[in-house]
Amino acid sequence: MKQRIAYIINPVSGTSNKQSIADYLYKTVDKNRYEPEIYFTQYAGDGTRQAKEYARQGFERVVAVGGDGTVNEVATGLLKTAAALGIIPLGSGNGLARHIKMPLNHIRANKIVQDGKIIFADCGTLNGKPFFCTAGTGFDAQVGQRFAQIGRRGFVSYAQASFLEYLHYCPSNYKITVEGKTFSRRAFLITLANASQWGYNAYISPNANLNDGMLDLVIVYPFNLFKAPIIGLRMFTKSIYRSGNIDVIRVREASIEREKAGYVHIDGDPMVEGKILDIKTVPAHLRLIVPDEINKQHFTIPFIKY
Numbered sequence: 001m002k003q004r005i006a007y008i009i010n011p012v013s014g015t016s017n018k019q020s021i022a023d024y025l026y027k028t029v030d031k032n033r034y035e036p037e038i039y040f041t042q043y044a045g046d047g048t049r050q051a052k053e054y055a056r057q058g059f060e061r062v063v064a065v066g067g068d069g070t071v072n073e074v075a076t077g078l079l080k081t082a083a084a085l086g087i088i089p090l091g092s093g094n095g096l097a098r099h100i101k102m103p104l105n106h107i108r109a110n111k112i113v114q115d116g117k118i119i120f121a122d123c124g125t126l127n128g129k130p131f132f133c134t135a136g137t138g139f140d141a142q143v144g145q146r147f148a149q150i151g152r153r154g155f156v157s158y159a160q161a162s163f164l165e166y167l168h169y170c171p172s173n174y175k176i177t178v179e180g181k182t183f184s185r186r187a188f189l190i191t192l193a194n195a196s197q198w199g200y201n202a203y204i205s206p207n208a209n210l211n212d213g214m215l216d217l218v219i220v221y222p223f224n225l226f227k228a229p230i231i232g233l234r235m236f237t238k239s240i241y242r243s244g245n246i247d248v249i250r251v252r253e254a255s256i257e258r259e260k261a262g263y264v265h266i267d268g269d270p271m272v273e274g275k276i277l278d279i280k281t282v283p284a285h286l287r288l289i290v291p292d293e294i295n296k297q298h299f300t301i302p303f304i305k306y
Helices: 018-028 046-057 068-078 095-099 106-115 139-150 155-166 225-236
Strands: 003-009 034-040 061-066 084-089 117-126 129-131 134-138 172-178 181-187 189-193 197-199 215-220 246-251 253-257 262-266 269-273 276-290
Touching: 003 018, 003 046, 003 068, 018 034, 018 061, 018 106, 046 061, 046 068, 061 068, 061 106, 068 084, 068 095, 068 129, 068 269, 068 276, 084 095, 084 106, 095 197, 106 276, 129 262, 134 139, 139 155, 139 189, 139 262, 139 269, 172 215, 181 215, 215 276, 246 253
Parallel strands: 003 034, 003 061, 061 084, 084 276
Antiparallel strands: 117 129, 117 276, 134 189, 134 262, 172 181, 172 253, 189 215, 215 246, 253 276, 262 269
């Protein structure tokens, strides 16, 4: 029997013409193996609703076509189901897609979502909200909010948002609890990394693993303006550990108490949360389609069946 594959497309992500891409995707599905369906999201959260519906209908593969926010919505709808998530990255940062070595070219990516193998990936939750790449508080969350306000996508706009935010940003004090032990830190930012990077190949935790049952809690300490270019360079060369301004704690659960409520980001999307951030790892709850050549280090925990 043929399998069913669905493409959930965010019409406003990135800059590409989504209708022409949708037409191409439909035409190039291997009709001997798959019955394809195309769906355009209509509002925030629609990707989650539709992904759940496709899983309920028994679709084997459900593909998020868009950026990290689209991937988050679709993946959330597929948690604890038999449907596998595919990614055709058409966003700005494309953090999770880059982590699993998905091509940024939709032609090559479409072949992989049909032919690739399936691994079983973790996700994290921040106050109950799932994330699959990274989440965080501090500078990166504030940049996410400024980036959203700019309204233009792409690396140049993200760099602009980062520079403007840095000009007046003030680090904060945090109380962090891990395995019953509480300690205080003054931090520039705190990132929870399920995958290795924020996007744009900026690696905040190069050794993060998608299915080891853990998150990397990354604390970046305050630094002066002269050190900023060095830290930035180290992120793009996977050597941020050498900067001397970072600690990484591997956690299954953690709690972060901030000075006040404010912005966080979840897979790059900014939102407001309270002073307390409860962090949990949800191991092996998502089937994820990856290229055949992906490194074997991504296979560390068996799938939990439902």
